[in-house]
Amino acid sequence: MSSSSPIIPLKKSATHFATDQSIESIVQEMFVESWSFNISYNNFFEQCQPLSYYVTFIEQNSLLIGITTIVGLYEGLPTFFNLVVPLCVWSSEKLFKSFKRQTQAAVEPTNLSHS
Numbered sequence: 001m002s003s004s005s006p007i008i009p010l011k012k013s014a015t016h017f018a019t020d021q022s023i024e025s026i027v028q029e030m031f032v033e034s035w036s037f038n039i040s041y042n043n044f045f046e047q048c049q050p051l052s053y054y055v056t057f058i059e060q061n062s063l064l065i066g067i068t069t070i071v072g073l074y075e076g077l078p079t080f081f082n083l084v085v086p087l088c089v090w091s092s093e094k095l096f097k098s099f100k101r102q103t104q105a106a107v108e109p110t111n112l113s114h115s
Contacts, residue, residue: 016033017026
């Protein structure tokens, strides 16, 4: 570096780094002012032209999910049965009474008198 070239300081508005920020913190940010992401799968496939690719989804079942499922079933089944069982009993009783009336009407004895 020649001694004839002047040192020009950066404009404060051109950076997000503070003037009193340590060099170490700027290094930790890798001197990057801003990150920009441009994710384009089309560009990737045009450049790389892979013959095939695989997508893998990893689903992890944890103990917490298992416990909450069991508790949900434990709490939900009584509610279900409290609603469904009385309905079934009521429907069965109605059906039984209807069947009993039909049977009694069909079996009712007739008074046959021999004169």
